[in-house]
Amino acid sequence: MSRVERIFPHAATLKSGVAASLPHDSAGRHVTGEAVYIDDMPEPEGMVHVYVGLSQRAHARLVDVDLSRVRSAPGVLAVFTAADIPGDNDVSPQHLHDEPLLATDRVEFAGQPVFIVAAGTRLEARAAVRLAAITYDDLPSVLDIDAAKATGKLVTTPMTLARGDAAAALAAAPRRISARLQIGGQEHFYLESQIAYAVPGEEDDVTVYSSTQNPTEVQHMVSVTLGVPAHAVTIEVRRMGGGFGGKETQCSAFACYAALVAKRLKRAAKIRPDRDDDMVMTGKRHDFTMDYDLGFDDDGRIRGVDMTFAAKCGWSADLSGPVTDRALFHADNCYFYPAVRAVSEPLKTNTVSNTAFRGFGGPQGIVGAERLIEEIAYATGLDALDVRKRNFYGKAGRDVTPYHQTVRDNIALELVEQLERDCDYRARRAAIRAANAGSPIIKRGIALTPVKFGISFTLTSSNQAGALLLVYTDGSVQINHGGTEMGQGLYVKVAQVVAEVLQIDISRIKITATTTGKVPNTSPTAASSGADLNGKAAEAAALTIKERLTTFVAEKWNVREDEVIFLPNRIRIGQQEVPFADVVKQAYLARVQLSATGFYKTPKIHWDRKAGRGRPFYYFAYGAACTEVAVDTLTGEYRIERVDILHDCGRSLNPILDIGQIEGAYVQGAGWLTTEELWWDGKGRLRTHAPSTYKIPAFSDRPRIFNVALYDGQNREESIFRSKAVGEPPLPLGVSALHAISDAVASVADYRHCPRLDAPATPERVLDTVDRMRAAAAKA
Amino acid sequence: MATAPTGAADRPDGGFRLRPYIRFLFGYDLQEISHIAPTMTVLDWLRLTKRHLGTKEGCNEGDCGACTVVVVRPDQGRLIYRAVNACIQLVGSLDGSQLLTVEHLKEDDGTLHAVQAAMVEQHGSQCGFCTPGFVMSLFAFSKLSGPSPTDQAIDDALSGNLCRCTGYAPIVRAARQACASVTSDRFDRNAAATLARLEAFQDEATVQVGDSSGIFHAPATADALAEILVANPQATIVAGSTDVGLWITKQMRDLPVLVWIGRVRELRALDDGGAAIEIGAGVTYSDAREVLALHYPDLGELIRRLASTPIRNAGTIGGNIANGSPIGDASPSLMALGATLHLRRGGERRSMALADFFLAYGKQDRRPGEFVERITVPKPTRADRFRVYKISKRFDQDISAVLGAFWLRLDGDRITDVRLAFGGMAATPKRAAAAEQALRGRTFDAAAVAAAKTALTDDFSPLTDMRASAGYRLRSAQNLIERLHLELTHPDIETRLVGDKALAHVQG
Structure with a gap:
């Protein structure tokens, strides 16, 4: 037994570096209830509970806001309105001043915050806000996309992508179809609702524990609304109970309310909306319509396409600009458009301001692209999969996107063909069609759809990250970075990177809460970028430490630097091996700096939005899914019976966590396009504001056969250990569920008409489409 | 929280023995609580009072399961473990049980x-x-x-x-x-001791606890319940609190007098021994499912789908009927089966056809102080066919857009009698009189189906809401009659997507 093996009997080889399938770092605490979420933190003496009073009207002038009964309600300590905000009454993420923290003279959606109340208990605060007497003077409200199109009011500047002469290509195309696609929005339904808990410090200082994907922006919003420098505000988050984009900007207001009350009352203050209020108050995935004009030939090849993506943005801009941009960036999916024009219309409506949601407009663009394929398949009688393959990006001449980025890492065809073989698509499709002929009520359908997803924030400046690595004299390590943990396993992935670089067991690495006090000016954990950016920043910090230790060891032991080799939990120095902790201790005594920062910015990317040209994405992630469904043509009900997925994570940092992301994203994507329906009444009130009325997939909705595999490959670009981002790219795999239902529906008209099944494909919408298909078949 | 006295007191007026505290095991710790808000939920008690923070609040309405806890009760010498939603269960309803949370495992x-x-x-x-x-x-x-x-x-x-x-x-x-x-596991190793402790909790006393916000009554006998309700005719009766729980957590209603029927022995009785099935008003869906499924397989399948396991473990058929929801699934099903409802006020009892109980939206034929005692469900004859179909956006744990319940008595292929009842189609659960008329006495053929479908448009003018449009409700309700016909006449045709699909073609 070597000396090292005696010292580290189980650690002679590192088992917790990159590419290891380690469990989530908090798994053991999740299952025992010991993982601490913000509402579980100790509450100091005198802590107050904050609640928010909401507008009941979609669009109105506030004639009178009588809060006298609120103020005198049991337990109420204070009531605050816009007039009490010491700084700027604005929480718009782009500082367009279109989103007041509290309404002033008018409200622009039913659910807009008007005032806040602080009380001794949460129950008292909740009860008190219901006592407000607000007199409204109603104004005309715009509630849906059609009405918004009529007004022409936009929340932000639209974008156009164009390459080639789309109009000419359409005019010259042998075949041409124009129609409309409707795509519904989606509620995030993170299981932990929004929450913020503020503790006042001396002078201007305040610390806010916020369930946020975006600590730096929350810090900024709190500082702006309180009118204090950013250095006075610290934001911390250890973990979220889910985010999905819903805590990228929507968390800010809650943090500001808690901070405002904490500073005014000089007490700790917490706000946690009830689920229904959370769903009414906070933005969702954007609804879209896509009007399309499509030209193609008899072989199913696209000649030209003109698309207008109109989005229901809600009352303020929030992130609607970049969301609608990303819809256009994904309106090609995997397909080459010889001539294309794509336009966004970010429309203003008197509804909640829609926001980031996993995919960030990209999935809507992909749904649009797949509708084009479906149109061609039914028009030509070709298998939709063949239409897809014929239109994939290809070699030079067929490799440029509508935004003039060349697709250099295209693996769509290889990946799709592998899945097609593995899941036996052709034979199953034939069997389904034969079986449907003999089954009058239950019809089955199958579809195989691909995904290409662009990785990078399209706002180039966001593609940066920082990390702070602290090494203690016992050889234990703390890693801090700007990324936040919402369940995706970012913390353990970043720790694996550090473990790999320093060759130490992950048990020696402490994964700490994310705080603006340790790493400043961070980007949101969004755009699937968490591991890419923060992993690289952590790697840089770890490399700095490694270099310092190498230099120190070479000097002290009098060897060349290339004779210093980091082995698992030890360092080989010439002919001897020394435990990592011993080296660290020696380095400390020799006064070597044992903390380091790391920084990373994504190379090669640039984007000129006005010109519609550039390289917004560092690389693309690919995937494909084949879904089989059964549809009841009497009621429109359906079941997803089987899905097979092949997805590209490059060289995965943690395969088991990546598979978990893919499984979850598929079900979330399929839920978006099927049972998850947001429904507003004629007065603009959201009536699907709780799980009793808003139906995310439940346990039995998962496919009974659920095969997920990772594509064997590596990132062509120098991403962190050649891995690829995985948060968003698998979500549009759920598009295959929509198309499988569509395939089943098409059977009632012998597959001769494109069902044009819109989303969400609720049982009602499916039955409508079945009836429409039957009518079309009867007419033909 | 004040600790309770250790003994139960006899009431000076000679009524039922009172126990002025609730008692249960929290893990293995005895809890005796006399001073508590009657509307205090188990979740708030855990998180706010006990600061046991492992149990999470996700939706506060029993629909997401983040707050699931397990309530253990003794039953015929065994411990029965039931998952329930802490957010809508009342602390008072823990009386006599063991409460286990994630921290205990x-x-x-x-x-x-x-x-x-x-x-x-x-x-x-x-x-x-x-x-x-x-x-x-x-x-x-x-x-x-x-x-x-x-x-x-x-x-x-x-x-x-x-x-x-x-x-x-x-x-x-x-x-x-x-x-x-x-x-x-540790619970099995301790089972005998736990069982003994829980069995010792079971008594005949009327529990009465409360605070300045109100009183929580938990009688143990039907007579005690009747007396409390006569004395408190405006009291809110709570069974599984799967609906009342939401009045508390979402509507924040003041409910100063709550009467929980979960301890009432007679109301928990389920009797399958006679000519009909007698279901006490306090029988949960979980407890009733097996017996009902035996006689009416489709009713068993409906109970599987009408709510999640934690809701079925708490919710009662009697409660679902008594609160008269137009979208409750039990009422139309039992109406189609020709169920009889038995009500009691004080010593006075009356019975009525279930269909007659529902007067208007939110209004039932239940007088102040009166309570549902039990429901009688006839058993099927060989000539009877029963189907019930639930349509919702999601198969499990969703409220029906439409529920269609169909009972037919056949003589060959002729329909001698028929009851069609629907939920989600009107302000109350309602029979489809015109459609029944269109089928009664006829051969069940395509023409009869068409006539019944047409007649449904006379029976119902449904509403549009977030669950479905009026048009979809009517169309799918009509199509359910088609499904009924296919299932009874074409056993070769596949008609179902979930559950035991063989149930589609059960003869009887």
């Missing part, structure tokens, strides 16, 4: 319970917020599942737990592993 030496270990090893948690609820549902399931449960059984056990991260696939794997690996 680990062994004292820190070893994870088999269900916890399986969730870790199968990567069943991501954000972790729903996880304690899944763990508790799996824990309850592991107590009755056996080592290799069916997929359907796993689905049903977890039907009330939503997860937004995992897509459920790893949790299924964890469920299989957990069931295969559960051996004897």
